[in-house]
Amino acid sequence: MKVEQVSVFVENQPGRLEAILEVLESKQISIQALSISETAEFGIVRMILADPDAGHEALRQASFTTRKDWILAAEIPDVPGGLLNSVAKPLADAGVNLKYFYAYLEHAVNKAMVVLKTDDLEKAEQVLKAKTG
Amino acid sequence: MMRSPELEKMPRAELEKLQIERLQEKVKDVYEKVPFYRRAFKEKEVTPDDIQTPADLKKLPFTIKLDFRDNYPYGLLAVPPEEIVRIHSSSGTTGKPIIAPYTQGDVDTWAEIMARTLATSGVTREDVLQNAYGYGLFTGGLGFHYGAELLGASVVPTSGGNTKRQILLIQDLGATVITCTPSYALILAETALDMGVDLRETRLRLGVLGAEPWSEQMRQDIEERLGIIAINIYGLTEIIGPGVSVECPHKCGMHIAEDHFLVELIDPQTEEPVPYGQEGELVITTLTKEAQPVIRFRTRDIVSLNPEPCECGRTMTRMSRVTGRSDDMLIVRGVNVFPSQIESVLLEVEGVEPHYLIVVDRKHAFKSDELEVWVEVSEDVFSDEMQKMEALEKKLRSEMDSVLGISARIKLVEPKTIARTEGKAKRVVDRSEL
Structure with a gap:
């Protein structure tokens, strides 16, 4: 989102x-x-x-x-490979370049949040929506 | 508007005749009444009788700023002290200030010159003129005040400072003209913005700005932010104060009041004349000043001269804006650098604030010889991406390289890091002063 x-x-x-x-x-x-x-x-x-x-x-x-x-926030599972599989890999596969990203405080159990900026906001949002909901 | 068309449109030959008559009289005057000039003339083996044509001017000795300090306070007077009715003084950064004494005749002449100057810039008697030049020892405040009153404008003598009140008065009294330094004009715009006031929506239409060097880009910036026509005016304490020259609304050089001031342009190194169109140091001789006439004063201001008549019809020689000062010139790694060049680079980069500070290391000049330029980061150039900020730094650095011919270190600073001055903006500081 x-x-x-x-x-x-x-x-x-x-x-x-x-x-x-x-x-x-x-x-x-x-x-x-x-x-x-x-x-x-x-x-x-x-x-x-x-x-x-x-x-x-x-x-x-x-x-x-x-x-x-406006940048993107994504909720990811707090498990090994969570960031890789739900954010980094899908964006790389879609050819979207990450400009920067950082982590977000999340109180929900077993979840982590990251915020990120890419060179294509709309495309990245679609990619992440499909992966992370 | 032309206040004195017979003088302002005088054919050059007639003007030169008037100048040589007045020069002969003035030279005689100082030779007889000022021991300093008598000595200087003798050293050059010249007497008043040797001055017969304008070309003879170069036989006369120069006067420099140091001569004013050496003869402080009254050593250059050409009238008995009781004839003095007013004394102004320059801010003088080091040592003794420079004083500017006036007889009643000088005060009247100055007011007339300033009335003509303001009329040339576009001020009329219908205008409400808010005068934000400092009143007091500085020549700016009272110089503009007397001229504007004589012209018949309504003067609001706010003097410098108290910026919020200035903005309230501009709104409430319906000021149409603002007179102040160019850097203060920007402070007004900035403060107005902070107060939620858009100066473009006030009645302000004209600014007569001077007392410090500025650039064409800074003019555009001021015109845009204040919604005014910004006119450049020039003057010096040693000569009279404001009123030596001013632009007409064509903005193509400042018309010199040549019936009062005789100008020459020289190479600051060789002291030889510089041809029209080329840059050189402006040298001024006063033709009508009574209390403290000045012969061939080396202004240290670098300008060019244009003798062609202006579109407005005036025949008096025009001078370019001051592009540098021969003594402000920084020599960095053997290259001459003027602060105005640095300003022009900054203003060419879209969105960069014209607030900058040049930091030099004079003490260690032989070792590091470093030039550092501090530039305030405005919202227009700020990015959340480091790449873009670094690209901005790089762009400034490479533009600076190509214009100055040497590299400068660029330091991006937060807004308002660089002290705002309400008088003349300080653009160059030594590292030891920080």
Whole structure:
């Protein structure tokens, strides 16, 4: 299924993640998944938020450079080969390239969640729908 | 609108006659009344009688910024101190400031020059002009104020700063003209946006912007964000303040008030004249200034000159925007780099904010000689994909390489990392200042 991700540009310096988290806490917005991709100078903080619109706006108000994008979330079985067989392999077979992905907190027993961005959102969604439901 | 068509459209031959008459008088004046000039003339073995044609100008000595500091505060006065009615001063980053004293005659002349300047830029007596240049020692505030009043516009003297109030007043008083530095115009647009105000929907139609170097791309950006026509104006504290030259709405060079200011263009190294159309350092001699006349002042501003009459009908020589300062020029790995070149590169890359900072390492210049450019990342260029961010960095770096001829390190920074200044924007800092 499609989910909205909020990403934020940060300089690679102490306290920058803290500043983002403080903004979200002040608005009582909880984070369901988070990943950081970094270079020596800067990073991209990507998050799945309980309320992406409110989170995006709050971060913007706090002068962060931020954006919202539709990406995919998929529920996979929490077993060896789960990620391989329900996500990686089907996408590879369909010729869809993964740009990035990260894991998601999932409370359900025996299930794991991942979020991912590919070069073809619609196609990837169809492929994953067939595999993971 | 032409305020003084008889002067502004004067045939070149007549203008030159007027200039040489005024020059002869001024040269005599400073030779008799200012010991500094008398000494300088003697060193060059020149007397006022040697000045008979415009070509004789080059026999005269140059005046440089240091001469103002060395003769601080009153050493360059050509009138008794009691004739002074006002004193302005430049911001002066190091050492003594430069002072600009005015007689009543100078104040009146300046107001007339500024009234003509504003009329040239398109201001009329129907306009409400919000003057956000700093009032006080800086020449900008009062210079614009007196000129705009003389022209008959309604002046709102907000001075610089208190940006939110500026935006409220633009809305409430229906300002049609904003006068400020180009970097402050961008601050206004940014602050308005934060307040949920679209300046394009106000009555603002014209900006007369100057006091710092800017670029054509920055003009487009300002025009778009504020919904105005942005006009470039030029002036210097040492000469008079704002009013030396200004664009007409054709925006094809700034018309120099040549009945008051005699200009030359020289090669900053050889001091030889530079032909029309080529870039060189602007040299100005004041023709009407009473309190502190200046002979052949080396402005350090790099411009080109165009003597062709403008479409608007004015015959006065036009100068290009200032493309650099001969003393701001950075020499990195033996290559001359002007901050304006770096700005033009940044503005060419779609979506990049014109907020940048050039960081140089002067102390270790012999070792690392490094040039680093900080660029703020706007929402328009930010991507959630690292690949795209790295591609942006790479693109900036390669554009910078091809324009500057040397490589620069690009550092992407968060918005508002680079300090906003309300006066002149600081574009170059030494690493030791960070």
